[in-house]
Amino acid sequence: MTRLVVVGASLAGLRAVEAARKAGHEGPITLVGDEAHVPYDRPPLSKAYLDEGEPESTTFREESHLTGELGVELVLGRGATGLDTEAREVLVGDDRVPYDALVVATGARARTLPQGGDLAGVHALRTLDDAVAVRRELDRGVKVVVVGAGFIGSEVASGARKRGLDVTVVEALETPLVRACGEAPGHWIAGLHEKHGTRLLCGNGVAALHGSGRVEAVELADGTVLPADLVVAGIGAIPNTEWLEGSGVELDNGVVCDATLASSAPGVYAAGDVASWINPVFDRRQRLEHWTSAAEQGATAARNALDPTNPTAYRTVPYFWSDWYDVRIQFVGTPQADEVVLVDGDPEAGERWVALYRAGDRLVGALTVNGQTEVMKYRGKILKGAAWDDALAFAEQRQQARSVTTAG
Structure with a gap:
């Protein structure tokens, strides 16, 4: 058997x-x-x-x-x-x-910070035990520095801000989420931090962590020193x-x-x-x-x-979501694209928008912020190999239908 x-x-x-x-x-x-x-x-x-x-x-x-x-x-x-x-x-x-x-x-x-050493108050967040430890620190009402403005780091920052805590996010890249979403969408999403009172410092890395037994400050590559009682690494x-x-x-x-x-x-x-x-x-x-x-x-x-003699290939349009503050971010497909086009909403003015990703003449990705009614429709189109022009026409139909509903 x-x-x-x-x-x-x-x-x-x-x-x-x-x-x-x-x-x-x-x-x-x-x-x-x-x-x-x-x-x-x-x-x-x-x-x-x-x-x-x-x-x-x-x-x-x-x-x-x-x-x-x-x-x-x-x-x-x-x-x-x-x-x-x-x-x-x-x-x-x-x-x-x-x-x-x-x-x-x-x-x-989780990747960990090489500067962490044995200082208390320095954590990654991957396991249940990690979450218990970070939660215990947040309960103390600490000053928080999150290293990495990706999805995990940004979710931690969001949770800390919900509690009214002082939060700074440090990101080594000039624009966060470039690999996950692309240049412009990464910039648009990162703007959510500023809107909700989280300080975001991009293009800067961690040079050292200071403290006696417990972390007290984060020193950045440019010499900036950030007071910190809790440091959470979200660096992949x-x-x-x-x-x-x-x-x-x-x-x-x-x-x-x-x-x-x-x-x-x-x-x-x-x-x-x-x-x-x-x-x-x-x-x-x-x-x-x-x-x-x-x-x-x-x-x-x-x-x-x-049943190795009757295998099934695993084919999928990748899907992930992330919750920041009062916003749900959802992505389907791949960010490896020739072009990214905003087809609905305005990231600067509001917190609902849709962007589509083109590779050649195909739709290959879709990113939505508070667009729960949209994202899975695009996932289905990507799975069927939808043409780019068809995707743009569909997006226009969706936008017009939503405008009519809103006006009514």
Whole structure:
């Protein structure tokens, strides 16, 4: 009977386990995770979890559900340390966990500030334990410096400002979010900080952190010194692949996979933040750190691992969202484009707008701010390979329809 092992008690790992049972797999399943927690939801950790009041639980499934209804053997609080692809065994310390089919869902870890040392009050935010620590600091009413004006850092800044705290965001790039959204949209979105009383300093890096035991100040490259009781780094993530080195699994900014999420090693598939796969929608290799793709990839990887003779390619139009202050930012597609056009709204005047991304004669992306009724329509068009002119015509129709509704 096929033994399925999933390494990574993450969203992708959970969906892999659930999909295996839903597909009728009756063999043994083992879920290995380096954290002591059962799988939990990460996006709320930098959003609502930081708000005042008692936070809601982020746990997806209780342990009893996993071990009872799903019949999963849990190995938690002990991360995988190696992989023997010849013997088909996952190494967990001195133990060996045999597998016939393996899904790697070890995700990514937050980059940390090299200047942090052992100073208290310096954190990244990736895990539940990280969120608990940052929340405890915010409860003290601290002065906050966030390093990195990306989505995680900006969500932390937003949560701190909701509490009325003094917040400064430091960004090394001249324009935030250039890689995620492009030059102009990054500038437009960054303007939300100023509108809500958050100080944003761009084109400047961290030179040093000062303090005696606990952080007291952040010194920037230009000599500016910012008082700080709490420093949170939101400077990106690194895929957790070190345990796979020397295993024969090809690694390059994650686990290198084909369109079906199969790695270079027989029986080994990957899913979630750690998977670098060929997305047939764009015919391009991608590694996504998005909730939606992690969930979908986990399920696809498990089904393909259990039925390798009938694999399904994982094709998607990437989607992510981020909540800043009272604004929801949503993006579908890819920001790698020849042109970005604002088709609705005015970022300078209001907090609702839509921008579209063109590559050649195709629509490849859409960015909305408070455009929840729009974004998924564009996702569908991108999936169908919509022409750019058709996308512009559709945008004009949507804008006119909204104007009529507003006027009425």
